[in-house]
Amino acid sequence: EWNHCVGRLSGVAREAAVGSKLADLLSEASASVLQDALRASADGAVAGCPIQLRLRAAGGTDPIGLVVSMTAQLDGAGKAVGVVCFAQVLQAAQKPEAADGKHICVKTRGMVMHELRSPLHGIIGLATTLSQDESPMQRPLRLIVTTAERVLELVTNLMDYWNLADDPNQEALCDPIDFPTLVNECMTRCEQAKDKRGKPMKKDSVNIVREVPSKLPMIYGDPQGLGQLLYHLVMNALKFTQQGQVRISVAASSTNGIDVVVEDTGIGISKGSIKRVFEPFQQEDPSESRRYEGIGLGLAIVSEVVRLHGGTVNVNSQPDKGTTFIVSL
Structure with missing residues (x-):
């Protein structure tokens, strides 16, 4: 490579x-x-x-x-x-x-x-x-x-x-990105991912829905970084969703860019925890006996990649109903 x-x-x-x-x-x-x-x-x-x-x-x-x-x-x-x-x-x-x-x-x-x-x-x-x-x-x-x-x-x-x-002033790459292909590669990787017990991260009771048109405005940026962004958003959704669906949709925005939406029917995030979900090493349940694995860096990486590309990321969530992340690039 x-x-x-x-x-x-x-x-x-x-x-x-x-x-x-x-x-x-x-x-x-x-x-x-x-x-x-x-x-x-x-x-x-x-x-x-x-x-x-x-x-x-x-x-x-x-x-x-x-x-x-x-x-x-x-x-x-x-x-x-x-x-x-x-x-x-x-x-x-x-x-x-x-x-x-x-x-x-x-x-x-x-x-x-x-x-x-x-x-x-x-x-x-x-x-x-x-x-x-x-x-x-x-x-x-x-x-x-x-x-x-x-x-x-x-x-x-x-x-x-x-x-x-480490370097908040660094500039992102400006390579043309085929976003539908990037999404497909990310989904393949996520569907093959396993947890610490060797079991698939995607449960049999969870469906993955993709809504990605073949034609989208051309996005310029860092393919590796945006691949990380997609991977962490989808893996986060799969981790906290026991049944229902994880939906990823991409659409052209009114600003000649794109909006990426990752929505799940998982456990949701409490109101008090939403404001710190993008902080590094943060988890809603920090105890050693917590049910969900990880060290709390996935969404922090998402936030940094979005910042580097001059975009925005927002989250809406209801406990026991699910969570939606919206990234605008």
Whole structure:
């Protein structure tokens, strides 16, 4: 994968990067380091130590720093058949003005998040490969995959929120977005999501209704961020809805934009809690014995993505009746 952030920083579009050799995109010295690290990772079954590489940038600007972790991908017989790599851009570390305490904290936090995510990718890859063989361990291995994916999502949410909230003056990408396709991709992801017990987030008693016309005004923005927005709104609705429906509708607005509505027939939100639903780490029931999982970051990410795109988000809710979120872009 080659996301929009690294594409913007390097000047290499995703279409040009995917399928090419990573070594061809690195500085000469880094390409040699990469080859040595790949060989070492392929010889072992555990994740190797992270390495630092330099990615060439377009226009002759300074190379971009990457921290890369690797782990061998094994088949059912324990033979290495490939290497899984995970890389994170260390853009902030290259800025001379980033020497103050806040930026050092941001850099350190990014390194910590990377160190948490890298072994999780290795666990998921290895357990997925092993679970493909019929054996008494297949079910426990699949549970390992589900649990690791859940932890990975929590870590990713933390990193996403901090990246959005740390710099309130950052500008959103301005890429054209095919919103119907974005909705379809989001719904597929949500329908496949599982809870901490490995059960589908969507209950059998809940119907998902989509009302998305094929033609909508063109929206320009960050596809990844808006994908996060949709995902968190729909997952929030599925989490708190035991029966009835979750409806997502998209329509052209009077301001040449679009309105996105996510409506559910779930438990609703009390009047006293509505005003803080978009605050980070907030849940209506904060007790350790609470029924619903999560750390209270989904709607905070929604709020930050909407702010970054200059839009608005509003919520209407009645306890025991349901909740409606309305996003205008």
